[in-house]
Amino acid sequence: MYTVAFSVEGEDLLIATTRPEYIPACVAIGVHPDDDRFNHLIGKNARLPLFDRTVPIIANDEVDQEFGTGTMMICTYGDKADVFAVARHKLPVIKLIDGKGQMTKAAGDYQGMGIEEAREAIVSDLEKAGLLKEIENLSQEVGICWRCDTPIEVVATDQWFMRTMSLTDDVVRTAKEIQWFPDWMRSRIIDWATGLDWDWVLSRQRVFATPIPVWYCKKCGKIRIAKPEELPVDPRVTTIEDTCECGGTRWDPETDVLDTWFDSSLTCAIHAGWPEREDWRNLFPASIHPSGQDIIRTWAYYLMVRHLALFGETAYDSVLINGMVLGSDGRAMSKSKGNFVATPEAFEKYGADASRMWAATGGSTGTDIPFRWADVEYGWRFMRKLWNACRFASMRLEDYEPTPEADLELLDRWILSKLEKVIKTATEEQEYCRFMNAVDATRNFVWHIFCDHYLEAAKHRLYGEASDQASAQWTLQYAVKRMLQLLAPTMPHLTEEIYSHMYAEGESDSIHLSMWPQADEALVDEEAERAGDIIIAVIRDIRREKNRQGIPLNAELEEVSIYAVDPQEATDLTLGIEDIAATTKAENVDIHEGEGGELEVEGYAGIRFSMSSRTGDI
Numbered sequence: 001m002y003t004v005a006f007s008v009e010g011e012d013l014l015i016a017t018t019r020p021e022y023i024p025a026c027v028a029i030g031v032h033p034d035d036d037r038f039n040h041l042i043g044k045n046a047r048l049p050l051f052d053r054t055v056p057i058i059a060n061d062e063v064d065q066e067f068g069t070g071t072m073m074i075c076t077y078g079d080k081a082d083v084f085a086v087a088r089h090k091l092p093v094i095k096l097i098d099g100k101g102q103m104t105k106a107a108g109d110y111q112g113m114g115i116e117e118a119r120e121a122i123v124s125d126l127e128k129a130g131l132l133k134e135i136e137n138l139s140q141e142v143g144i145c146w147r148c149d150t151p152i153e154v155v156a157t158d159q160w161f162m163r164t165m166s167l168t169d170d171v172v173r174t175a176k177e178i179q180w181f182p183d184w185m186r187s188r189i190i191d192w193a194t195g196l197d198w199d200w201v202l203s204r205q206r207v208f209a210t211p212i213p214v215w216y217c218k219k220c221g222k223i224r225i226a227k228p229e230e231l232p233v234d235p236r237v238t239t240i241e242d243t244c245e246c247g248g249t250r251w252d253p254e255t256d257v258l259d260t261w262f263d264s265s266l267t268c269a270i271h272a273g274w275p276e277r278e279d280w281r282n283l284f285p286a287s288i289h290p291s292g293q294d295i296i297r298t299w300a301y302y303l304m305v306r307h308l309a310l311f312g313e314t315a316y317d318s319v320l321i322n323g324m325v326l327g328s329d330g331r332a333m334s335k336s337k338g339n340f341v342a343t344p345e346a347f348e349k350y351g352a353d354a355s356r357m358w359a360a361t362g363g364s365t366g367t368d369i370p371f372r373w374a375d376v377e378y379g380w381r382f383m384r385k386l387w388n389a390c391r392f393a394s395m396r397l398e399d400y401e402p403t404p405e406a407d408l409e410l411l412d413r414w415i416l417s418k419l420e421k422v423i424k425t426a427t428e429e430q431e432y433c434r435f436m437n438a439v440d441a442t443r444n445f446v447w448h449i450f451c452d453h454y455l456e457a458a459k460h461r462l463y464g465e466a467s468d469q470a471s472a473q474w475t476l477q478y479a480v481k482r483m484l485q486l487l488a489p490t491m492p493h494l495t496e497e498i499y500s501h502m503y504a505e506g507e508s509d510s511i512h513l514s515m516w517p518q519a520d521e522a523l524v525d526e527e528a529e530r531a532g533d534i535i536i537a538v539i540r541d542i543r544r545e546k547n548r549q550g551i552p553l554n555a556e557l558e559e560v561s562i563y564a565v566d567p568q569e570a571t572d573l574t575l576g577i578e579d580i581a582a583t584t585k586a587e588n589v590d591i592h593e594g595e596g597g598e599l600e601v602e603g604y605a606g607i608r609f610s611m612s613s614r615t616g617d618i
């Protein structure tokens with residue numbers, strides 16, 4: 001920070017500034033009206049150092065009396081505070097820096113210099129003239145370009161704006177009315193809208209973008225906006241034949257182009273068919289606007305202001321805001337940091353579906369998710385499990401003619417009841433865009449209940465006589481289809497492939513044309529679930545014990561004795577005696593009510609069992 005001597009009626013007035021190169025663009029000196037050190041100067045003029053020019057001293061209650069010397073150099077434009085001060089006090093604008101970042105002729109002897117260069121020259125000249133009173137190191141927040149770190153300068157130019165600030169109350173009201181997934185994202189758009197300092201700048205100084213359809217009269221500067229029937233038009237290519245009010249007939253084109261968000265800000269209406277289709281309102285407002293947290297302040301906000309301005313209503317009834325994918329180190333993926341994984345790499349290794357499943361389950365909706373190969377691989381292993389299970393199912397269903405619902409066996413009622421509950425959970429979670437919960441619930445069911453337990457316990461019936469098969473086959477074709485439908489949004493390719501082999505009616509049929517499954521309350525069967533859970537737990541622990549003893553799972557057991565203290569549990573077990581025997585390959589299974597058995601069944605304190613293999617008791 002440089003303390004520089006200005007002069008007022010021959011006396012020094014010391015002013016501290018971080019930007020001495022802006023002295024040639026100084027348009028006023030601000031002092032706080034309550035500051036007794038300086039308020040007697042209000043209305044007088046101050047002479048600039050190095051430049052033969054005076055500026056008015058004005059009252060400005062935004063001057064920080066504690067900062068620097070307590071006076072403020074107002075110039076066009078050293079920072080944002082200058083922009084406000086100049087606008088509020090209607091001060092003149094001196095254009096000091098051109099589009100190339102060089103000093104204009106307003107800088108006098110410093111014309112043509114870069115900003116840094118001009119600062120050094122001016123500081124050196126101030127020093128020589130004895131006008132530089134103090135230099136102090138000060139760390140200061142400076143806006144920089146996100147791409148190249150160049151400090152950002154405020155430059156005065158003519159731009160096109162959309163008057164958005166006047167819509168802020170409507171934006172806030174609308175943001176509160178519509179649904180946000182997740183809900184806490186709502187405050188982001190409200191904070192953004194209420195914190196804006198100016199309207200939306202629509203014009204950009206670029207070559208490629210939508211042209212601004214405007215011409216200016218060469219003679220008087222009058223603005224001529226293209227008429228609707230003249231659109232689309234690029235004024236840089238097409239001129240107009242009009243005669244201006246002033247008699248002028250020659251027109252200059254607008255060479256600026258539109259901010260690309262100006263096009264994107266109409267997507268909800270365009271998707272609905274506006275303006276060509278008369279029935280566009282059938283699809284408007286959009287039911288959901290899926291987006292990312294990095295573009296709430298652009299896309300979500302601009303959609304809202306544009307549609308509010310044009311149609312007086314919200315662009316969308318709900319917004320889904322996704323988090324960002326981060327590198328596995330938890331930082332934003334970036335080429336320069338080298339912590340990125342290119343999408344094709346993940347696709348090639350584990351496929352698009354496994355990658356998609358990772359994205360859906362990597363974190364709760366709206367949070368950032370670090371990329372993890374292990375999670376993608378987990379999805380890939382799940383896909384293999386599903387594929388193998390479905391291949392088995394399709395072989396067991398090869399000659400199956402779907403019959404009306406057969407009388408269902410206990411374990412079939414057990415799995416269907418659990419499936420209906422998963423459908424209910426997954427549906428609710430999807431409704432609220434909680435994809436992780438929906439997919440986790442489905443995946444856990446398919447993998448760890450359907451594949452690991454149900455299929456194992458139903459195998460003996462599926463391989464058995466036709467009369468044994470009916471219930472299991474009906475259950476299999478019903479359950480697999482619903483599981484595929486639950487997984488279709490997350491694994492669109494694999495589920496389509498399986499569906500096309502097992503369920504498609506004709507070539508044009510697709511799982512993605514089928515309806516999301518509806519939970520069927522009639523299939524919820526609490527008794528079957530209770531009994532089935534016990535039977536499955538016993539099967540699981542007998543198989544576990546075989547494994548522990550190194551007995552192959554398909555090796556026969558001579559005898560399994562199961563003891564249940566609770567009479568109800570003993571009865572439940574009796575219902576599953578054939579499934580237990582067939583699945584554990586036990587020649588003989590007997591169920592006893594009461595104490596007994598060496599081994600406990602996990603999760604059931606009152607149930608124990610003993611087993612003997614062909615090679616002897618354990």
Ligand SMILES: [Zn+2]
Binds near residue numbers: 145148
């Ligand atoms: Zn840059």
Ligand SMILES: [Zn+2]
Binds near residue numbers: 217222248
């Ligand atoms: Zn004119």
